Amino acid sequence: MRLRDLDPLSEAEITLVAERMGATLVEVEGQELYDLDWRIARVRWHLEAANVEARVVLGIDEGGAIVGHTILRVELGLGLVSTSYVIPQARRQGFAAAFLQDAEAWFRARQLPLTATWTSSTNEPLIALYGRHGFAEDQRGPNDFTGTMMVRLAKRLSA
Numbered sequence: 695m696r697l698r699d700l701d702p703l704s705e706a707e708i709t710l711v712a713e714r715m716g717a718t719l720v721e722v723e724g725q726e727l728y729d730l731d732w733r734i735a736r737v738r739w740h741l742e743a744a745n746v747e748a749r750v751v752l753g754i755d756e757g758g759a760i761v762g763h764t765i766l767r768v769e770l771g772l773g774l775v776s777t778s779y780v781i782p783q784a785r786r787q788g789f790a791a792a793f794l795q796d797a798e799a800w801f802r803a804r805q806l807p808l809t810a811t812w813t814s815s816t817n818e819p820l821i822a823l824y825g826r827h828g829f830a831e832d833q834r835g836p837n838d839f840t841g842t843m844m845v846r847l848a849k850r851l852s853a
């Protein structure tokens with residue numbers, strides 16, 4: 695297993711991540727919400743330093759296949775894990791845990807005081823994963839578009 699940043703010149707990698715963002719929404723919220731072009735634009739937005747300080751990180755298996763991704767960004771002074779996804783066949787192998795460790799290291803290097811992510815209150819795998827890494831729910835509220843109850847899982851990085 696290894697992690698690397700998405701190649702911003704690779705249409706294929708950008709499209710793959712955008713497709714899997716759609717798969718995440720279907721799996722977690724039961725609907726896609728945005729079309730593929732919107733999601734491709736959203737991935738690209740994260741790759742432009744003029745927009746945001748962010749990274750799109752890929753998980754690569756032993757055979758070289760891209761089996762997962764995570765998107766990190768600095769937002770309102772905190773380190774936000776915007777999304778994580780691992781294909782079903784590659785789950786429970788530690789990819790998401792590796793993404794989280796990589797994210798924390800990157801946020802700490804930026805001296806951000808807090809890291810957090812938002813997910814559905816019913817997303818037990820993700821809540822279990824973050825709980826193991828020292829995150830706890832500190833906010834909740836409905837998604838404006840879907841009505842899904844969302845929780846914020848947060849962890850203080852400063853002493």
Ligand SMILES: CC(C)(COP(=O)(O)OP(=O)(O)OC[C@H]1O[C@@H](n2cnc3c(N)ncnc32)[C@H](O)[C@@H]1OP(=O)(O)O)[C@@H](O)C(=O)NCCC(=O)NCCS
Binds near residue numbers: 779823824
């Ligand atoms: C949540 C998700 C990213 C986890 O990816 P993963 O690579 O399988 O996770 P890991 O192998 O790193 O799991 C690490 C730990 O997290 C917890 N965990 C992960 N999946 C779990 C599950 N299905 N049930 C319970 N705990 C789970 C466990 O503590 C696990 O450790 P263990 O395997 O030693 O028990 C993956 O299931 C996924 O892509 N889900 C759909 C998309 C999604 O929910 N994304 C987040 C939206 S905000």
